[in-house]
Amino acid sequence: MNSPVPALLAVPVIVFAVAVALGRFALLSSTAIDRLLNRTLAWTALSLVLLERGFAPRFGSLLHQLSMGATMLAIASLYGAAMRWAGADPRLATRRQHYFDLAAAGSVLLILIIGTPYRRAGTLLGQDSSWQEFVVSAVMWIPLIAVGTLVWRVGLRELRGGDVTRYERIVFSALLATPFIAGAGLLSSIARHTGHWQADDPHLTRWAAPNFGTVFVLAAMLAVPLAELLSARTGWDRTGRHCRRLRPLWRDLTAAVPEIVLPATGSVPPDARLFRMTVEIRDALMQLQRYLPVDHATEVGPPSSARYARQLRQAIAAKRNGGAPSTAPHVAGRFGAPSSDIDSDIRRLLDLARAWNNAKRPRRQRV
The missing domain is CATH 1.20.1070.10 (Rhodopsin 7-helix transmembrane proteins)
Incomplete structure (x- = not known):
């Protein structure tokens, strides 16, 4: 049978x-x-x-x-x-x-x-x-x-x-x-x-x-x-992937501005973790805005992700070296300003995180 x-x-x-x-x-x-x-x-x-x-x-x-x-x-x-x-x-x-x-x-x-x-x-x-x-x-x-x-x-x-x-x-x-x-x-x-x-x-x-x-x-x-x-x-869902891509940028920014880090209590769900990282990155950008190079204020239009990443590194170095923050009014700009659409915020920060990681990679020297 x-x-x-x-x-x-x-x-x-x-x-x-x-x-x-x-x-x-x-x-x-x-x-x-x-x-x-x-x-x-x-x-x-x-x-x-x-x-x-x-x-x-x-x-x-x-x-x-x-x-x-x-x-x-x-x-x-x-x-x-x-x-x-x-x-x-x-x-x-x-x-x-x-x-x-x-x-x-x-x-x-x-x-x-x-x-x-x-x-x-x-x-x-x-x-x-x-x-x-x-x-x-x-x-x-x-x-x-x-x-x-x-x-x-x-x-x-x-x-x-x-x-x-x-x-x-x-x-x-x-x-x-x-x-x-x-x-x-x-x-x-x-x-x-x-x-x-x-x-x-x-x-x-x-x-x-x-x-x-x-x-x-x-x-x-x-x-x-x-x-x-x-x-x-x-961590291989969409939220987990976003968190992994944002983590290098978030780690460097919160190290430069540790006072903006929210207190952690126990394990955080992935969605809450992504939202929290987004808020803390935006807060850090707002704080570092006062340390951006002088030529940042004279630029026309919103900066590109790569250019802003370079300027942001200069701002972190200036703050670390004891530079005085600018007292002039500053604009939040493209990356620091929150919007009513969290998905748009995440997309902008992901672009910045990609540029941030690319800037950290050493360039190959031509022979």
């Missing part, structure tokens, strides 16, 4: 789903929705492993029925997550989740009872158009249709809300597409029961292929917040 999906396609999907599930269990389990989604992904990954019956062909019939049972347990968890997502009362949702889990466990027992003759014969439940297949199809597809309807309603509501980020739009669009992927197995079962499709399918690929496609889409969606969390913790 062979597996329904080639190992070349099945193994990467299984490994990906298992890796995402383990990562989410370790790092993303703070909310009830996250925990339910983690359970969903874990049960669906197990169902794919059990569908790959090649590692124990002698027990292929049992593994196939257990795979169906794992799918039912995944449906119960997904339905609970969708209900909470739809705005259900948390206390009521928690109580109902116990009923969903009990119903899923009962359906697993029913599948095993109905599938007893098939296990004894060593065949797969669903290979023929028997009443047993009809009952099992109803037990599986009625909850799936309920979940798909709820997911559709919530996804459409969020997409019509207007205040949706690009990532959220991608997630909601993928959620709306998932029921169509999963529904391929239902359509094939209906066509088989009504006599419109009599193709030979001994390995039940018509059920397995949509399962693999659905689980891959689900794992890909749930991997995005995990990847964002990992990139933030390792």
Whole structure:
């Protein structure tokens, strides 16, 4: 009894789903929705492993029925997550989740009872158009249709809300597409029961292929917040990259003007760290403005990043050597003046940080 999906396609999907599930269990389990989604992904990954019956062909019939049972347990968890997502009362949702889990466990027992003759014969439940297949199809597809309807309603509501980020739009669009992927197995079962499709399918690929496609889409969606969390913790997200690029400039400026450094208390989140660095760099620039060279005041137009970086180094050297600050009124200039747009401030300071780092690099001497 062979597996329904080639190992070349099945193994990467299984490994990906298992890796995402383990990562989410370790790092993303703070909310009830996250925990339910983690359970969903874990049960669906197990169902794919059990569908790959090649590692124990002698027990292929049992593994196939257990795979169906794992799918039912995944449906119960997904339905609970969708209900909470739809705005259900948390206390009521928690109580109902116990009923969903009990119903899923009962359906697993029913599948095993109905599938007893098939296990004894060593065949797969669903290979023929028997009443047993009809009952099992109803037990599986009625909850799936309920979940798909709820997911559709919530996804459409969020997409019509207007205040949706690009990532959220991608997630909601993928959620709306998932029921169509999963529904391929239902359509094939209906066509088989009504006599419109009599193709030979001994390995039940018509059920397995949509399962693999659905689980891959689900794992890909749930991997995005995990990847964002990992990139933030390792400093490779957008905020972390900005902090790393600003750090040499921030370190030199705060060393020159240590009195502007804000007091630190405990660990600072990346977004707060970037905002704090931006404020401290601007404050340092305002303080060093009085030590800029005299020709700075006679320049026409805003200075370039490279020229301002050179002048800023002269200002730091003048302050360090005890030079007297200018008493004339000074203008904040392009880099020191805050604006109402924090992103514009960060872009300007990143340009200055790039020029600052380039000025520190020794120039190659021509031979």
